[in-house]
Amino acid sequence: MNLALNARDAMPDGGKLTLTTTQVEIDKASLARHPESQLGSFICLAVKDTGHGMDAATVGRVFEPFFTTKDPGHGTGMGLATVYGVLKQHGGWIEVDSTPGRGTTISTFFPLSVEGFIAAPVKPESSPIEATPTNAITILVVEDEEMLREFVSEALAALGYRVLSAADGRDALSVWAEHRDEIDLLLTDVVMPESISGRQLAHTLILDKPNLKVIFTSGYSSELFESEFEREKEHLFLPKPYLPDRLAQTVAMHLQPQGAPEFADADS
Numbered sequence: 001m002n003l004a005l006n007a008r009d010a011m012p013d014g015g016k017l018t019l020t021t022t023q024v025e026i027d028k029a030s031l032a033r034h035p036e037s038q039l040g041s042f043i044c045l046a047v048k049d050t051g052h053g054m055d056a057a058t059v060g061r062v063f064e065p066f067f068t069t070k071d072p073g074h075g076t077g078m079g080l081a082t083v084y085g086v087l088k089q090h091g092g093w094i095e096v097d098s099t100p101g102r103g104t105t106i107s108t109f110f111p112l113s114v115e116g117f118i119a120a121p122v123k124p125e126s127s128p129i130e131a132t133p134t135n136a137i138t139i140l141v142v143e144d145e146e147m148l149r150e151f152v153s154e155a156l157a158a159l160g161y162r163v164l165s166a167a168d169g170r171d172a173l174s175v176w177a178e179h180r181d182e183i184d185l186l187l188t189d190v191v192m193p194e195s196i197s198g199r200q201l202a203h204t205l206i207l208d209k210p211n212l213k214v215i216f217t218s219g220y221s222s223e224l225f226e227s228e229f230e231r232e233k234e235h236l237f238l239p240k241p242y243l244p245d246r247l248a249q250t251v252a253m254h255l256q257p258q259g260a261p262e263f264a265d266a267d268s
């Protein structure tokens with residue numbers, strides 16, 4: 001999704017977006033051309049656009065956290081860095097081919113499973129907050145990526161929660177001013193493309209409502225923000241990307257009456 005959104009933004013006057021998947025074999029010659037690649041079988045997902053493209057200097061920096069070529073307020077500089085991090089965690093890598101005026105192709109490589117994957121049946125677990133009906137809970141979702149914000153809001157609404165949403169910190173403050181007494185949980189991205197970060201937003205709202213529960217979310221490990229969260233041990237961190245079941249478990253866990261014993265990664 002990040003790659004498709006970047007491609008869209010690179011074509012403000014329209015253009016062509018092409019997604020392709022191919023199985024590739026990486027040999028020693030390929031390894032020599034791309035030092036981060038690995039020998040073996042991989043699936044390549046390529047995202048190609050016909051946008052304005054990038055010069056070599058820009059391509060060399062696209063994976064740096066917080067680096068962006070977008071106008072202020074239109075990007076966090078975390079999109080490609082997040083994609084890079086996710087791929088590395090899964091044993092893959094990413095390649096960028098771009099020419100100014102001709103467009104960009106971003107190729108992502110995922111290791112191919114030789115044995116395949118068979119999902120084990122999962123027994124449904126009872127909700128840890130059965131004593132509190134979900135329709136009695138109101139959650140404020142703050143996420144600057146519109147598609148992700150809608151996904152999270154719909155997933156939570158499907159579970160029975162009442163959901164309010166905001167595109168950034170300032171928008172969230174406006175929602176808070178109107179619904180302060182109703183909101184039980186803040187689910188916020190850490191990095192957003194304007195002056196109020198998720199951490200600053202949470203701090204402001206907690207000063208106004210000390211019993212507010214908070215879940216931070218980001219495409220980066222909680223270790224990146226360790227110094228910022230050192231005083232906020234009671235909150236949870238939900239790493240991106242996540243599936244609806246992980247979202248549901250994290251929210252349910254944090255809404256338990258006793259709360260979370262310490263600031264923790266929800267995957268831990």
